[in-house]
Amino acid sequence: MYGLSPSHNVRLCTSLNRTRNLFDHFRNYHHLSIYYANELFNAITNNLDPIQTKIFPSNVKINDLDDKQPCPLHNTSSESGIRCTPCTNTVTEKFLPIHLKTVHRLRLPQIKEIIKTKKYEE
Ligand SMILES: [Zn+2]
Numbered sequence: 643m644y645g646l647s648p649s650h651n652v653r654l655c656t657s658l659n660r661t662r663n664l665f666d667h668f669r670n671y672h673h674l675s676i677y678y679a680n681e682l683f684n685a686i687t688n689n690l691d692p693i694q695t696k697i698f699p700s701n702v703k704i705n706d707l708d709d710k711q712p713c714p715l716h717n718t719s720s721e722s723g724i725r726c727t728p729c730t731n732t733v734t735e736k737f738l739p740i741h742l743k744t745v746h747r748l749r750l751p752q753i754k755e756i757i758k759t760k761k762y763e764e
């Protein structure tokens with residue numbers, strides 16, 4: 643819908659109209675960039691036809707998943723026993739497991755836990 647294709651790597655919920663705070667939802671949950679979150683929000687609130695209306699051009703990056711975010715350990719105190727905390731680095735979502743492993747010397751179960759909690763918070 644709205645021109646969304648698998649290449650965008652974004653999967654929208656099916657019951658959008660029932661979701662409150664749509665804009666924040668697109669931003670925080672689907673990681674749409676501000677521009678496209680806004681476009682989609684307008685299209686839905688104006689009841690534009692999802693099939694006819696194309697707001698996502700094909701082969702354009704519409705999310706900011708590759709953008710850097712503060713390391714999840716930025717609030718972790720140095721007393722936690724984890725290396726290099728609190729962390730001042732910013733990392734991409736993709737690079738985060740590697741960062742946690744190489745910089746903070748965490749083990750895989752800990753890394754998984756951190757990533758899980760991070761997703762849950764969003
Ligand atoms: Zn959604």
Ligand SMILES: [Zn+2]
Pocket residue numbers: 713714715729730731741742745746
């Ligand atoms: Zn870090």
